[in-house]
Amino acid sequence: SQKIEQNSEALNIQEGKTATLTCNYTNYSPAYLQWYRQDPGRGPVFLLLIRENEKEKRKERLKVTFDTTLKQSLFHITASQPADSATYLCALLNAGNMLTFGGGTRLMVKP
């Protein structure tokens, strides 16, 4: 069955460092992958989309990579700030043309 895995343990980093979050998937060949940010008590907010023919995508301090051979996406936040603290969700387009979401990874950036 199709499965998406994100590290369920919180990632704690120091302000100014680069945060790297991982999204692994199995039994998928997704056309694209998305990353969302979710703050406590709020709905997810779209951040970035990367297609299967793209290796890397950037937006300001955010960078996403997509390795279809490893079946993995990495999400980087450079020069992290306490305001970046949130849960980050990855989502893949599944065989039914719907988004399937991972469980999310909580990021804590300490000043």
Place this chain on the structure above:
Amino acid sequence: NAGVTQTPKFQVLKTGQSMTLQCAQDMNHNSMYWYRQDPGMGLRLIYYSASEGTTDKGEVPNGYNVSRLNKREFSLRLESAAPSQTSVYFCASRRDTQETQYFGPGTRLLVL
């Protein structure tokens, strides 16, 4: 532009009670979705509607019904609530020409 709005924000039900969760979007999107989010399990699709007048089952439709009342509104109904339906429910919408989904603030439901 309010985006996607959901009512109520929070609800407590007793087992067997019914209720309807409301969702509306003002972005003129054709596609709308209902998800539930449980700790550690990610968002799971309950039902979706690709356009006004059409609805389809998602991953976890049992115990729910939906109505696409018009292009703006998509409601989710629990006919006989069960404790297993305790969750946070999110509505989302999407423009046909984009892959991005826009989410509402969620409804927190507790079934006792």
